[in-house]
Amino acid sequence: MERKYVFVTGGVVSGLGKGVCAASLGLLLKQRGLKVAAQKLDPYLNVDPGTMSPYQHGEVFVTEDGAETDLDLGHYERFIDENLNRKSNLTSGKVFWNILNRERSGGYLGRTVQIIPHVTDEVRDAVVSLGEMTGADVVITEIGGTIGDIESQPFLEAARQLRCQVGFQNTMFIHVVLVPYLACSGEYKTKPSQHSVHELQGMGIMPDCIIARSDSPLDEEILAKMAMFCNVDRRAVIGNENISPIYAIPLLLHERGFDDLVVSRLSLECGDCDLEAWRTAVGRMTGSKSRKVRIALCGKYVKLHDAYLSINEALLHAACWNDADLELLYVDAQEVEKYGPEKLLEDVDGILVPGGFGSRGIEGMVQCARFARQNDIPYLGICLGMQVAVIEAARSLAHLEAANSREFDPDGDECVIDLMDEQRNVVSKGGTMRLGAYECRILPGSLLHELYAADLVQERHRHRYEVSPVFRDRIEDSGIVFSGTSVDGRLVEAMENPSCRFFVAVQFHPEFKSRPNRVHPLFDGFVRAALA
Numbered sequence: 001m002e003r004k005y006v007f008v009t010g011g012v013v014s015g016l017g018k019g020v021c022a023a024s025l026g027l028l029l030k031q032r033g034l035k036v037a038a039q040k041l042d043p044y045l046n047v048d049p050g051t052m053s054p055y056q057h058g059e060v061f062v063t064e065d066g067a068e069t070d071l072d073l074g075h076y077e078r079f080i081d082e083n084l085n086r087k088s089n090l091t092s093g094k095v096f097w098n099i100l101n102r103e104r105s106g107g108y109l110g111r112t113v114q115i116i117p118h119v120t121d122e123v124r125d126a127v128v129s130l131g132e133m134t135g136a137d138v139v140i141t142e143i144g145g146t147i148g149d150i151e152s153q154p155f156l157e158a159a160r161q162l163r164c165q166v167g168f169q170n171t172m173f174i175h176v177v178l179v180p181y182l183a184c185s186g187e188y189k190t191k192p193s194q195h196s197v198h199e200l201q202g203m204g205i206m207p208d209c210i211i212a213r214s215d216s217p218l219d220e221e222i223l224a225k226m227a228m229f230c231n232v233d234r235r236a237v238i239g240n241e242n243i244s245p246i247y248a249i250p251l252l253l254h255e256r257g258f259d260d261l262v263v264s265r266l267s268l269e270c271g272d273c274d275l276e277a278w279r280t281a282v283g284r285m286t287g288s289k290s291r292k293v294r295i296a297l298c299g300k301y302v303k304l305h306d307a308y309l310s311i312n313e314a315l316l317h318a319a320c321w322n323d324a325d326l327e328l329l330y331v332d333a334q335e336v337e338k339y340g341p342e343k344l345l346e347d348v349d350g351i352l353v354p355g356g357f358g359s360r361g362i363e364g365m366v367q368c369a370r371f372a373r374q375n376d377i378p379y380l381g382i383c384l385g386m387q388v389a390v391i392e393a394a395r396s397l398a399h400l401e402a403a404n405s406r407e408f409d410p411d412g413d414e415c416v417i418d419l420m421d422e423q424r425n426v427v428s429k430g431g432t433m434r435l436g437a438y439e440c441r442i443l444p445g446s447l448l449h450e451l452y453a454a455d456l457v458q459e460r461h462r463h464r465y466e467v468s469p470v471f472r473d474r475i476e477d478s479g480i481v482f483s484g485t486s487v488d489g490r491l492v493e494a495m496e497n498p499s500c501r502f503f504v505a506v507q508f509h510p511e512f513k514s515r516p517n518r519v520h521p522l523f524d525g526f527v528r529a530a531l532a
Helices: 018-030 072-080 092-104 115-134 150-166 191-202 220-230 246-255 258-266 276-286 305-321 333-339 362-374 384-396 447-452 472-477 521-531
Strands: 004-010 036-042 089-091 138-143 171-178 209-214 237-241 291-299 324-332 350-353 379-382 415-419 434-442 456-463 465-467 481-486 492-496 503-506
Touching: 004 018, 004 150, 004 258, 018 036, 018 072, 018 138, 018 171, 018 246, 018 258, 036 072, 036 115, 072 246, 072 305, 089 092, 092 115, 092 150, 115 138, 115 150, 138 150, 150 171, 171 191, 171 258, 191 209, 191 220, 209 220, 209 258, 220 237, 237 246, 246 258, 246 276, 276 305, 291 305, 291 333, 291 362, 291 521, 305 324, 305 521, 324 333, 333 362, 350 362, 350 384, 350 521, 362 379, 362 384, 379 384, 379 521, 384 415, 384 465, 384 472, 384 492, 384 503, 434 447, 434 492, 447 481, 447 492, 447 503, 447 521, 465 492, 472 481, 503 521
Parallel strands: 004 138, 004 171, 036 089, 036 138, 171 209, 209 237, 291 324, 291 350, 350 379, 379 503
Antiparallel strands: 415 465, 434 456, 434 481, 481 492, 492 503
């Protein structure tokens, strides 16, 4: 069977859920026995989102091989349950970076470098090479932005060219559009969708399927009207109203014949769709729960919940796994500094401090760690959340009153968190942190060992600072256990406080590996302790 390529585009407005649509298709095709690869093309000029503010971009998702990528790749991994890689996210910045470096080194042999063919060739090659590297039967590529954006035009042109290159029968375009509801007239309007499709057609691309996003289910008359005026078969116009949780979307699309349409259109050789395990996971989320767990997430980017998307999802997975409804309380670390943890963390069952950069709100996070320790409230620290827990322990238990991180106190004498040796001469900020999967050796007899039930695990990292070896013994002497280290023992990967019921903090990001039908052991243990 020839390799197939599916492109997912969006129109009318951004934020319609193209990523969830692409991820849902990946899940449905995988459950029919096909090997699927997923990819996101982002039109912005940043090389990757690694140096972008979370308020601009949301969470930075990290792959096993250390790529800093768009948060939609998190949806791909959680739905399809396949580890993605560097080729799974391509930006305009990366495209131009490659082309200009090639031009400077004489790679074009004096030829004029242009958007067509050089930029479109680079994009097209990235899509094809992902399929070749993974051996996928189907490559699903989401094109970021909306139709009509100037910056996305080269990506759309590359997709159009790929159809010419590999054949109509091996490519499919799925267009996701908004069907807005006008309260003043009491009806849904299809005109914005029509204009979006016409814009796409003007670029030489005829969509094979339209996913119509709306607040509530669309009636037959609306869907038939869209099919007529967008020149698409009625069966290929599929309504996708807002439902919760997002993990129910593949089930909805399957019921409406989405995967059957794709299989038929691309002549895919595969079996029936086995969604039994997925239905069980979704049923666990949507069914009535016997209890509720209230978790406080204390961070510095809480105004944008997407900044902690993978953590939010991992907590949801763990709560549902433990037959509990999740009440997630977002607490601004700066507010903790102003009003104290007693007021803001009253009646919470667990406290989670996530990652972040910069000094803003740090003392509020330290207060959260202290409040959890003193009141024996289950605590889970992630990345920066581990560093502030170490700082708090150093100040309160090891009597290092000036304990801090070199990141926040560059000239401090008691920097219990310090720059990693290999980071000391690094000047460039982008893509230079400790990134990707590293092995962690777990201390036998520790709580971490009980949770993982393993001596060695592999988790993903994104940081520059570590627990300073200068103060390591003194902190351990105060009762803190460094229960996870790098294989050579040099770097601290996890700490815990045995005097508390559950006080665990890790330097890595376990949230990236949580799945709706396979909860991560750290989140499972944290939520179980919170429920207790």
